[in-house]
Amino acid sequence: MNDKIKSNIQYTNAAPILAAVDCIIFGVQENELQLLVFKREVEPLSGQWSLIGDFIKKDESVAVAARRVLEEVTGFNDIYMKQLHLFGELNRDPGDRVLSVAYWSLIRIDQVHQSFKARNHESKWVSFNKIPDLVLDHNEMVNMAIQTLREKARFHPIGFELLPAEFTIPQLLMVYEAIYNRKIDDRNFRKKILKSELLDRLEKKDKSTSKKGSFLYKFNNETYKKLQKEGYYFDF
Amino acid sequence: MNDKIKSNIQYTNAAPILAAVDCIIFGVQENELQLLVFKREVEPLSGQWSLIGDFIKKDESVAVAARRVLEEVTGFNDIYMKQLHLFGELNRDPGDRVLSVAYWSLIRIDQVHQSFKARNHESKWVSFNKIPDLVLDHNEMVNMAIQTLREKARFHPIGFELLPAEFTIPQLLMVYEAIYNRKIDDRNFRKKILKSELLDRLEKKDKSTSKKGSFLYKFNNETYKKLQKEGYYFDF
DNA sequence: TCAAAAGTGTTATTACTACACCCATGT
DNA sequence: ACATGGGTGTAGTAATAACACTTTTGA
Numbered sequence: 294m295n296d297k298i299k300s301n302i303q304y305t306n307a308a309p310i311l312a313a314v315d316c317i318i319f320g321v322q323e324n325e326l327q328l329l330v331f332k333r334e335v336e337p338l339s340g341q342w343s344l345i346g347d348f349i350k351k352d353e354s355v356a357v358a359a360r361r362v363l364e365e366v367t368g369f370n371d372i373y374m375k376q377l378h379l380f381g382e383l384n385r386d387p388g389d390r391v392l393s394v395a396y397w398s399l400i401r402i403d404q405v406h407q408s409f410k411a412r413n414h415e416s417k418w419v420s421f422n423k424i425p426d427l428v429l430d431h432n433e434m435v436n437m438a439i440q441t442l443r444e445k446a447r448f449h450p451i452g453f454e455l456l457p458a459e460f461t462i463p464q465l466l467m468v469y470e471a472i473y474n475r476k477i478d479d480r481n482f483r484k485k486i487l488k489s490e491l492l493d494r495l496e497k498k499d500k501s502t503s504k505k506g507s508f509l510y511k512f513n514n515e516t517y518k519k520l521q522k523e524g525y526y527f528d529f
Numbered sequence: 530m531n532d533k534i535k536s537n538i539q540y541t542n543a544a545p546i547l548a549a550v551d552c553i554i555f556g557v558q559e560n561e562l563q564l565l566v567f568k569r570e571v572e573p574l575s576g577q578w579s580l581i582g583d584f585i586k587k588d589e590s591v592a593v594a595a596r597r598v599l600e601e602v603t604g605f606n607d608i609y610m611k612q613l614h615l616f617g618e619l620n621r622d623p624g625d626r627v628l629s630v631a632y633w634s635l636i637r638i639d640q641v642h643q644s645f646k647a648r649n650h651e652s653k654w655v656s657f658n659k660i661p662d663l664v665l666d667h668n669e670m671v672n673m674a675i676q677t678l679r680e681k682a683r684f685h686p687i688g689f690e691l692l693p694a695e696f697t698i699p700q701l702l703m704v705y706e707a708i709y710n711r712k713i714d715d716r717n718f719r720k721k722i723l724k725s726e727l728l729d730r731l732e733k734k735d736k737s738t739s740k741k742g743s744f745l746y747k748f749n750n751e752t753y754k755k756l757q758k759e760g761y762y763f764d765f
Numbered sequence: 766t767c768a769a770a771a772g773t774g775t776t777a778t779t780a781c782t783a784c785a786c787c788c789a790t791g792t
Numbered sequence: 793a794c795a796t797g798g799g800t801g802t803a804g805t806a807a808t809a810a811c812a813c814t815t816t817t818g819a
Contacts, residue, residue, distance in 0.1 A: 335540070354618045355615055381594075463798075504790040506790080716772085716773070742770095
């Protein structure tokens with residue numbers, strides 16, 4: 294199936310349409326869920342805040358296009374990324390009829406620290422509750438993404454995607470508090486997450502945030518797969 | 530924003546691509562989740578089983594295109610329908626480079642009884658566990674849709690979308706058993722659904738399936754909205 | 766009268782919530 | 793010695809799962 298494309302268009306009644314990807318990039322910093330926004334570089338609306346995106350090339354798949362855009366700005370190609378929705382209102386883009394498929398992604402705190410601004414685009418992190426006006430329907434995309442992130446986080450262990458591979462329980466708690474924007478009971482959180490056996494405790498401690506130091510854990514993907522098969526779901 | 534389209538293409542670097550919608554139509558019949566499949570009418574692969582779909586027109590939104598396709602085959606325009614995913618692998622369609630956005634929909638049993646075959650296409654219902662080989666990546670679409678349906682049904686009361694406005698509890702139970710393909714305890718199901726106050730009992734009974742007759746209920750959308758605000762979720 | 770589906774309650778177990786104090790350590 | 797964040801346990805409440813018999817009525 295990989296080299297079957299014919300050069301002549303067989304579907305003669307159909308009209309081709311421009312198609313783009315836009316990336317919603319989330320991170321957690323300063324105890325808050327944050328969004329990475331960019332200065333738009335093309336007309337119309339050049340200079341306004343925007344999601345990062347690009348047109349899909351004729352010879353690349355949608356998934357590859359999304360990865361390409363994300364990798365171009367972050368430098369990473371192993372980032373958690375999910376398709377959100379295809380936005381296809383007729384006049385969503387005053388520049389032309391353009392379909393846009395939005396992807397949302399979660400960036401790890403340690404990766405965040407490498408400076409993104411070095412990479413080709415003017416950008417900044419903004420708190421999810423102070424998102425500026427963005428071009429086109431990008432605010433709508435972001436709102437849908439936040440809702441999807443919250444739904445997903447409730448039953449799938451994606452909080453880990455926002456942390457380095459080795460993390461502490463207080464860090465993980467902070468991520469969930471940031472995602473849901475509410476306090477979560479410390480002791481109950483611990484009990485629940487440790488009982489699930491989704492975390493393996495390491496022999497090391499992270500002493501960067503306290504004198505006592507906090508044990509480092511890593512996510513146990515084998516347990517996760519096993520629990521998933523049994524119909525377990527993760528609920529915070 | 531509604532009449533801003535310019536006739537000249539401003540995005541000069543971008544290549545337009547064909548875009549289509551495909552509809553995954555679910556119903557419940559004979560205690561099983563069923564899928565409506567169609568004989569494909571265009572080359573290539575004409576005559577093989579397929580989802581129903583069409584190209585998106587240059588002057589219609591994606592959502593309108595999906596409604597149009599669904600209404601053309603069913604005659605109904607108030608059917609529950611959600612966007613599933615944009616499928617965009619390079620060579621997913623041997624006829625050309627085509628993006629396809631899949632939608633899934635739930636058809637009510639009473640609507641199903643109006644004969645679809647009268648409406649322009651050769652079609653049949655197939656049980657979800659005996660789905661034939663479909664053209665292109667349509668089997669992949671269906672599998673993703675079943676999974677999404679199950680996830681959605683677990684926390685959103687969409688079982689009702691597969692039933693007439695007035696239904697009995699045994700019917701509703703049957704729908705959930707069909708979606709999850711497993712037995713659900715009768716008494717616990719009743720207790721849970723009645724305690725939620727999502728159902729209003731009518732003074733009528735449906736005597737079509739038993740001599741005793743079973744009370745008819747309807748879904749209380751006001752209670753649902755109220756519960757939703759309070760963070761309630763529906764879990765079977 | 767009997768077959769077929771509708772309807773009903775209890776108990777044991779498990780999960781959840783709310784809540785306050787001690788621990789370890791670097792300064 | 794003290795300030796800071798890390799770590800722990802219990803008890804009351806609510807939700808869940810497992811389980812079997814009676815009711816109604818048309819044929």
